[in-house]
Amino acid sequence: MNSLILRTATPLLSGLMLLFSIYVLLRGHNEPGGGFIGGLIGASAFAVYAIAEGLAAARRALVVPPITIAGTGLLLAALSGVISILFGDPFLTGQWWFPSFAPDMKLASTVVLFDVGVYLVVVGAIAGIAFALQGRE
């Protein structure tokens, strides 16, 4: 889209959106938020970028194809459930790690890994759909 305002604002805006999406992803660990909503925000960042700068630029910004991101996310989510086999727990049981140097850190867990997987699935899938809807290059 050839709009000076959009093109000026977009780099700033999409960068902020990506940052915010990760904030929402991590916030979702204990409060409203999470991988799904974070992923939607992240995918919107790329969609906005694609509208302003064109599909080719957006694909370059994403580095890998969207579907690869989605697949990797699905893999992460699946593996986060399997990790508990190492600890003798049932499938999908949350495993936590509290390192001695940061005993208050609550993010080193398979639960977060699962959420990151969901985040990547949503970013990959929605960005892929958004790119496809914007047409072929």
Add this chain to the structure above:
Amino acid sequence: MSDMAAWLLVWPVAIPLIGSALAIALWGRPNAQSAIGLIAITLQLVASLALLGHVWTNGPIAMSMGGWPAPFGIALAADTLGAGLTVAASAVALAILVYGLADTNIEQRRAGIIPLLLALMMGVAGAFLTADIFNLYVWFEVTLISSFGLMVLGGRREQLDGAVKYAFLNLLATTLLLIAIALLYGMTGTLSMADLSGKVANLPDDAPVETIALLFLVSLGMKSALFPLHFWLPAAYHTPLPTVSAIFAALLTKVGVYSLLRVFMIVFPDGGEIAREAMVWIAVATMIVGALGALAEADIRRVISYTVMSGVGVMVGGLAIGTELALIGTTFYIIHSIIVSAALFMAAGMVARAGGGTRIGDLAGLYKGAPFIAVAFLISGLSLAGVPPLAGFWPKVYLVQAGLQAGEYAIVAGVLASGFLTLILVGRIFALVFWREATDGARVTAADTASTSSANDSTLLKSALGALAALTFVIGVYSVPVVDMSSRAAAELLAPEAYIEAVFQSPAQTAAADTDSAEAPR
């Protein structure tokens, strides 16, 4: 139950999930995806065999994901029926995958057949192994979404037409299923099938149990292609790639029938009288309409589609009779039908390669050029019709005997009549397509499948079809293992105490062991 046993339940679902995720991540690399597909389905088969072995020696097992105790957590559970069907499904899926690798070209594989197939297998295994009725709905959705994708691979006009009918009716069915589940949940406050089993029986007299049972019958009946909600199946099954048709015919309707068995044997062991009464006539109508519909068709794949539907009638007929003998017949028939439906669609795909089409009138004299397909088709077809000593004979013996004992003569007549009609159908296709002397009017191709594909592909196609045809023969001649398994499955369905106990017991141990880790600070 040990923790390792709990993992046995997870692997048949988790392996195709991981495989599918890997294959999606490697999008656009068909060769890597094919390797992943083969490995994943083989591992799934091994895992489900291990599960069946465990269930066979130790009785039904269950595990709850994340260690949340029943009835709050979502549990997976396997009895002989669930584990046995998972084995049958993954074994046939392996044959279909081998067939598919030879039958599809690189472009079709690039479009994502492997990740979709693995997702479908995850959904099927999940449906067979879940102990939670809402989770069952979720697995239905998983199979539905992946089957949409598979159905439109190739992107021809008629494929989209079939897919739209299929998608619309199946979405309608899932919505009805969801409504039925929601009503059940509203009345009982639980979704665990084991928990429901007791609670539905104790509902007050004015509870709409009959309505819910009917809703389940309609929604699951639509998914299994029961008359009069069957019309999406013959409209859709002949359009996709042969590989896709084979896996659809082998598995999709069976998931519906399996769910009917679960719902009517575990959730509504009593009650649902109207639904049961209706089921008798629906089953008979499905058998006959399916067979008659097949008679009217002129395309091999359409004929087979209708026979798949006719087979669904036979399976549900056993459930409608509901005695132990009948359930043995139903279980055996499901396994037999998984194998034979796949084999017939594979054979049809190979006929299309060898003869250039699937219209019966256009084909002739294929026996000369392609004797292997002819023999494999004849074996599978006769097995479908129920000719001894092939596998299709035994379940019909059980069903007829059960029907006579229970006085359900309509079902007996339906099974026999549909078997007879199927025999005519198979005979007609064999006589016209393979046996008939080729005349000028009919298209002839004297070459075997090798004419349109490399010798290597042809071997793969033949070995996949041959394996399934041989399997239906071997099961027919040496039916003891399958009969034993079906007997155990039927006994467990009629007395689901062990299954229910397994669901309630499994988390108790893990919950106790997990209190430490579950208390992890938030």
